[in-house]
Amino acid sequence: MSSLMKAVTYTEYGPPEVLSVSEVDRPELKSGEILVRNKAAEATKADCEMRSFQFPVKWFWVPLRIAFGVFRPRRQILGGYFAGEVEEVGDGVSRFAPGDAVFGNTGFRFGAYGQYLALPEDGTIATRPANMSFEEAAAVPLGGLNALHFMRRAKLSPGDKVLVNGAGGSIGAHAVQIAKSMGAEVSAVDSGIKRDFLLGLGADVFFDYAVDDFGAEGRTFDVIFDMVAGSSFSRCINALKPGGRYLSGNPRLSVMLRCLLTSAFTDKTCSFAFARESVEELTTLRDMIEAGSIRSIVDRVLPMEEAPAAHRLVETEQRIGAIVLAIST
Numbered sequence: 001m002s003s004l005m006k007a008v009t010y011t012e013y014g015p016p017e018v019l020s021v022s023e024v025d026r027p028e029l030k031s032g033e034i035l036v037r038n039k040a041a042e043a044t045k046a047d048c049e050m051r052s053f054q055f056p057v058k059w060f061w062v063p064l065r066i067a068f069g070v071f072r073p074r075r076q077i078l079g080g081y082f083a084g085e086v087e088e089v090g091d092g093v094s095r096f097a098p099g100d101a102v103f104g105n106t107g108f109r110f111g112a113y114g115q116y117l118a119l120p121e122d123g124t125i126a127t128r129p130a131n132m133s134f135e136e137a138a139a140v141p142l143g144g145l146n147a148l149h150f151m152r153r154a155k156l157s158p159g160d161k162v163l164v165n166g167a168g169g170s171i172g173a174h175a176v177q178i179a180k181s182m183g184a185e186v187s188a189v190d191s192g193i194k195r196d197f198l199l200g201l202g203a204d205v206f207f208d209y210a211v212d213d214f215g216a217e218g219r220t221f222d223v224i225f226d227m228v229a230g231s232s233f234s235r236c237i238n239a240l241k242p243g244g245r246y247l248s249g250n251p252r253l254s255v256m257l258r259c260l261l262t263s264a265f266t267d268k269t270c271s272f273a274f275a276r277e278s279v280e281e282l283t284t285l286r287d288m289i290e291a292g293s294i295r296s297i298v299d300r301v302l303p304m305e306e307a308p309a310a311h312r313l314v315e316t317e318q319r320i321g322a323i324v325l326a327i328s329t
């Protein structure tokens, strides 16, 4: 008979109230896997989108619905990004040992809102940064992996002027720090309540999207990294210097098409991508954190029972940084 664990689960798509704590089967450890006693999970915008099945980019809907459950969610435990402690290792595992403090990404297994995770040892998992708590470390992989992927893709040189649109989100807040560590001059665009947070993370200039036009007064940038699904493509392209690079992390179909045309017929380069989220990127992030180049972006830590409140804070953006669920024993 399998043993049980506590997890935040959902059995139907809907508002935050569909989330509740229940007892479910603990995942079974197979060979080549590690069993992680989970301590913390970031409540992400993507978790909220999966829960409600509403996406700012509409073309996601059909393929994801087929993959994740047409009438109800096939996997009932959300959560893609975690930090915890290795409790047991399966046959053939050599990268990790019981007692290791780790953080990472669960990939399409999800499950980070549960007390235990069985994950392949070659998954995107690394030992936790020594200078971060489990809660702080859980807020790194989503934002950090995606931001590092896009900032490397941008091929930044010291002194480049980089604009991060949607800089106050999990991905944007890491992009600001990573671009700064690469020597860029960073402008951050988000809502006014995130001004001090973003300047504190190292942004040189802040634009409040409700008030300011970042492209006004002839301002131009070498790189624009755009995490905002509904942003104006032409405004971003017009604000690029000759030879500038536009990167979209949240592209609509029309943006994807215009990216291809802009790259083909102008001297500006546009790209869109899904980040690979590799082990090498995660260990690079850990090294950057330990070296002090990336700091914690945690706003609040809530218990599992308050998962609906955590999702409301993320959805309504009544947060300055990341919201983390503490996964209780």
Ligand SMILES: NC(=O)c1ccc[n+]([C@@H]2O[C@H](COP(=O)([O-])OP(=O)(O)OC[C@H]3O[C@@H](n4cnc5c(N)ncnc54)[C@H](OP(=O)(O)O)[C@@H]3O)[C@@H](O)[C@H]2O)c1
Pocket (backbone or CB within 6 Å): 044, 045, 046, 049, 056, 146, 165, 166, 167, 168, 169, 170, 171, 172, 189, 190, 191, 209, 227, 228, 231, 248, 249, 250, 273, 274, 275, 316, 317
């Ligand atoms: N490409 C990839 O590989 C990839 C990977 C993971 C996630 N994603 C997707 O990327 C999206 C963003 O990720 P995230 O976790 O960083 O989201 P997030 O934490 O919600 O951040 C989005 C930020 O953009 C701000 N914002 C909203 N409208 C804006 C505007 N017009 N101008 C400037 N800023 C604006 C939001 O603030 P306010 O709402 O307070 O205004 C918020 O701070 C999600 O939809 C997610 O599904 C893409």
